[in-house]
Amino acid sequence: MALHPVVETVTARIIARSRASRGAYLAHLEAARIKGVQRGALSCTNLAHGFAAFPANDKLALREYKKPSVAIVSSYNDMLSAHQPFERFPAIIKEAVRKVGAVAQFAGGTPAMCDGVTQGQPGMELSLFSRDAIAMATAVALSHNMFDAALYLGVCDKIVPGLLIGALHFGHLPAVFVPAGPMTSGLSNQEKAKVRQLYAQGKASREELLEGESKSYHGAGTCTFYGTANSNQMLMEVMGLHLPGAAFITPNTPLRDALTAAAAQRAAAITAQSDNYLPVGHVVDEKCIVNAVVGLLATGGSTNHTLHLVAIAKAAGIVIDWNDFNELSAVVPMLTRIYPNGDADVNHFHAAGGTGFLIRELLDAGLLHDDVTTILGKGLRAHCAEPFLDGEGVLWKDAPLASADENVLRTAAAPFAPDGGMVLVAGNLGRAVMKVSAVKPQHRTVEAPAIVFNSQEDFMAAYKAGKLERDFVAVLRFQGPRANGMPELHALTPALANLQDAGRKVALVTDGRMSGASGKVPAAIHVSPEILAGGPLGLVRDGDIIRVDAFTGTLAALVPAEVWQARSQAQADMSPNHVGMGRELFAMFRSTVSAAEEGATTFGLPSPIPTTVALHDAAAVGDSVPGSDEDFLIKK
Template sequence: MTTIQARVGEVTERIVKRSHDGRSRYLDRIRAAADKGPHRSRLSCGNLAHGFAACGLSDKQALSGDVVPNLGIITAYNDMLSAHQPYEHFPDLIRQAAHEVGAVAQVAGGVPAMCDGVTQGQDGMELSLFSRDVIAMAAAVGLSHQMFDAAVFLGICDKIVPGLVISALSFGHLPVVFIPAGPMTTGISNDEKAKIRQLYAEGKVGRDALLESESKAYHGPGTCTFYGTANSNQMLMEIMGLHMPGASFVNPGTPLRDALTREAAKRALAITALGNEFTPVGEVIDEKAIVNGVVGLHATGGSTNHTMHLVAMAATAGIRLTWDDISDLSDVVPLLARVYPNGKSDVNHFQAAGGLGFLIRELLSGGYLHQDVKTVHGTDLAGYTVEAKLDGDGTVRREPVPDASGDETVLAPLAKAFQPTGGLKMLTGNIGKAVIKISAVAKERHVIEAPARVFHSQEDFLAAFSRKELNSDVAAVVRFMGPKACGMPELHKLTPSLGILQDRGHKVALITDGRMSGASGKVPAAIHVTPEAADGGAIARIRDGDMIRINAVTGALEVLVDAAEFAAREPATQDMSAHQTGVGRDLFAAFRANVGTADTGAHVFGA
């Protein structure tokens, strides 16, 4: 086993020390729950009868005792979301697989699954981040019946997987396997899609041309093929040991996809407390697994959203992960993947070049990942340096990944890393703390100085762009977009206009207490600024014309104003009442009032 890289070991050790008390309390709690044995045995006859009333006779007989395991299915299926449409038939596959090993499987509950692609730039996006916590609570309701010895979770996209992980860790005494559905097949090139978007923003093509282009990009069942939050989720689930090896990026509707689903169900049933391989999810996700997730995020140029989601997931397991930890790991983890938006290719190309098996093997060889971790597969992380194939009998077989990448422009070996540092960087300064994604930003734009232009909504910025008021260097400050203000929407709608200004040769940057889509990255963007404007943060004291400096090399985010003058300014305020009703926003007032800061996970579950 390769010695762990020094910085990775150092960061892991300080997380362990910082988390000691909380992690100990968490492990005591889940072990006490596990020691009580199968919970069905403690249900009354009336409880149990309700629990299996709709089952067939053989399943009723099986669930009457404590010997046969029952697998709970938590599903995020809906057929509006392309990534989740394939899940419609997964419960039937899982029930069949359970019966083949003498067990039972039941759908324990469904959770909402929001498509950020539909809500981008719309009012509904203000519910997006909060949907993560709703999903966690909804999944907890499903598992609260205490009918189950293990669970499988069917979810892929943006806030859905983090919400499911938070719920799974709340029931940390149960074994849990995550089952993906895979990416859609490749449509038009990402370059072509981006080009049409910019032409539309400039008024050079109409809506018909734009819709035709978008429909060719997003054209069938499966995850969107760019490397945004959804596909970053799949990478995380595999590199943290919650997927079966090689499962993440196999297309839906294929025999291999179905075989992987059946295998995952059987594996979840094999690792219950009723057998000899008991593997509770709360022990799979430990400090080393969390660090492995952060390393994977950096090595692939993954989504900035995970600077919040990973912090929130870790907290549920009693682990305190900070932005400083994430930033320090970024300084040493090499970038090994170039997938749109930090490259021209998509996740299908990444998979064909060697996929996660190749990536994990390379990172392990350099000591960047902890190999000695628990996984749902029953091996350490070295067991994930494989690719999944369909065997002649319809089951899954695994082969070691090839020695060489199938395409070094998409997936590089360690010796030919695209850059020596990771895709994410933390920024600090007199504006506050923020995150920047640098893997897709040209090196000459890693340091930007430009005058501020302040906006209080995306619409204000786009109106100014349409009026041709922004044809110069500009640091666009879009504030009152934080979680307390309006739920922290993604501001991906700004990307084409910002890109146009940058392509015209201007120095351009975005500074916001909101989020950007996981598909963004061409323009330097200091996002997740905390404290946010609605909390009286320094971003609320910036004025038009102030010089702003973003330095992604040194990690600085500064307004170049005399310190005394800047401190003496009254923070701007904003009437947010228009953001508090409509599309269900009135139902989320308690979330806005109680949400934590971006750097602590932006969740509503308390410390």
């Protein structure tokens, strides 16, 4: 199937836009490759420190310098259900790589916080910045420069993007991502949403709410709804950074363990010491990033990835923006219905055909690039497969030709919707993202008076006091990354849903986040620029008529231009948001963070290597610094 013209156009534009920064990134990658792993150049004292606690046979392998050494970078903790299974993985990995003549070391751990626990709490204001902290922790883990490849163990919201950003800053090393899998299905998503709305109305007790939540989140593994965590796993599949079909195999099962062992052995097989060197900085290229955006849109994935994918791309020297998401969304059909865009969970999706079915459908429709390099060293079509146990190992079979449940997963020829359900809205209020895949068409346009709030607590107080029983657009400001770290605002969802169900025309406009839990109420989120960066949300006043229109891409205050221009920016005292729960430690992040559309990152695009440095490194081995992925492929 020929590539869809819009996919082709957007990809070409990204390549052209990124030429200078991608070239600089690849030059850095090549310089690191030329220098090589420093294990052989370390002093005896350095090296002795590096393997002092190693078992004798593994220590001997490292002393010989010839055996691949695989780093394990893990986000394990036993408080997060999604990451608790990682406790067992290092032992599985070490044994697996020994069988193929390699060694593995636990190089380092990274933070891993749960937005589900911190939701509506001060700790949520650390959440987005934890992504860049995780990238930094990944760099610390790899800074010893003793490794030939790395395995990255992570699942949830900021963790996988942070691990991948860190991995890309060590882009000369091969990288294989290792998931833990989702928990088994518990209370249905419909029942969970119902008890939350009843509690918000005062019709269910706290004990009833906790019982419902406990039946939903009940064991080891990822939450089973399609939020940011499971969107992460889908993207690792579409980007070719997982073994095929690895994402949604439940924890503590023989197949899960076999996939973990196979991932470890794959990492050992694609080092620079092999004939199949696959550094992650070349796996993640412009086409891979476009594939990730398409996969996100085709599944109605988390709006958080309009930040994270921008940041991931930036780490690889690639520049994307919300126009790219918007144009692709217009032509990428919706192939799944997974909660909150449907009733099913990810276990149901996997049983219906899973990621292999999805990738094949998108490839056959010309919506994904097949001519990419994945960790298999092949094109993306090699990932149209499903894993099965074969003794103690893994056998892959072709993905099923038909969906087992067309209420959950469909073909590209008969999608749930003709578009990806994510749109860019813009106007005199700035630029924002709307996820409309779960919003009924009659609710996608709202024109109503503004009610301005400076915190979600203020909103909830007004709701509980019965002051919101009318049509309105909630303008919730000072929620951007510079103001308070850009927390998610899930606490508003049940209240807004109740007002909409009561017949009110309501919408939300905010510079904060809603993530994968964006639901049936229209919400223009990530408004950029935020007020502290000179954005116009600070000009809105109570009673201004606000128009939010997903059909026309409009986000505007219908205020006469002369009135609008004469207004001064609103002010708010953010100091209470900057102290307590460790928030004072993140002042540097708040002061340096980029705009939401630029990924809300604390790092920039790669800068060119000074010519004298590049030539010195290249001359050391009689090589040259390449300027493209094509040079790498030719060398291979």
